[in-house]
């Protein structure tokens with residue numbers, strides 16, 4: 001059983017305060033991840049079957065991407081700018097790793113800038129040999145939204161959501177979960193939509209992000225998740241344990 005879980009940048013950071021980790025939220029998530037694997041602190045048991053974690057940018061990557069005018073399509077040839085985005089994401093990644101490891105989750109980093117590339121059409125190559133091998137050896141690889149080399153553009157943004165989709169396809173994942181600040185995809189009355197099977201059915205409800213976010217909020221998420229073979233779930237932090245236990249919190253996207 002292979003599971004891909006994205007921790008939204010909106011959840012693990014205070015999105016409107018530059019480069020600020022939400023320590024309490026992150027720690028609660030790490031505890032849920034550890035608990036789901038029967039690996040709560042002190043249990044000493046091994047890693048669960050194949051869990052890959054991805055996290056977004058929150059108040060780390062997005063601030064720098066915006067400052068340098070970098071999006072998923074428009075890049076920078078400034079090494080200073082690209083490094084600012086990458087280093088901010090590495091700082092956040094380190095905080096995620098520290099929190100997971102402090103809950104006995106055997107988490108290790110995989111930095112997409114070092115391996116990924118986009119061609120001129122924007123198509124992504126993301127070799128995942130190290131991710132696959134880490135999983136096979138009982139680790140929990142933790143990838144993150146990052147900069148990526150992009151033909152003709154320099155470096156553009158690679159969103160955590162795009163990494164999730166690529167991971168799910170390449171690892172033939174059984175389940176995909178996106179933990180965001182919202183309890184699911186919401187309709188115009190603010191209620192969680194239980195299941196989404198077509199973009200057109202829900203397009204009018206879907207907006208961008210309510211914070212600084214160069215990769216674009218819920219509409220993009222739903223669109224990319226619909227393209228996946230594996231079922232994907234969008235839920236809030238309260239849904240993580242249920243998701244990792246095999247349940248169906250929030251919105252299911254088929």
Ligand SMILES: Nc1ncnc2c1ncn2[C@@H]1O[C@H](COP(=O)(O)OP(=O)(O)OP(=O)(O)O)[C@@H](O)[C@H]1O
Nearest residue numbers: 008009010056058180185186205207209210217218
């Ligand atoms: N119909 C909708 N239902 C739920 N959320 C919506 C909807 N339309 C827009 N949103 C916005 O989408 C946001 C979630 O997208 P966002 O990209 O901020 O999430 P994230 O994945 O947690 O963060 P990051 O992109 O930094 O990783 C919600 O906080 C909300 O503001």
Ligand SMILES: C=C(C)CCOP(=O)(O)O
Nearest residue numbers: 056057061145159160215
């Ligand atoms: C802004 C950067 C570098 C990462 C974006 O990742 P996302 O928050 O998952 O969209």
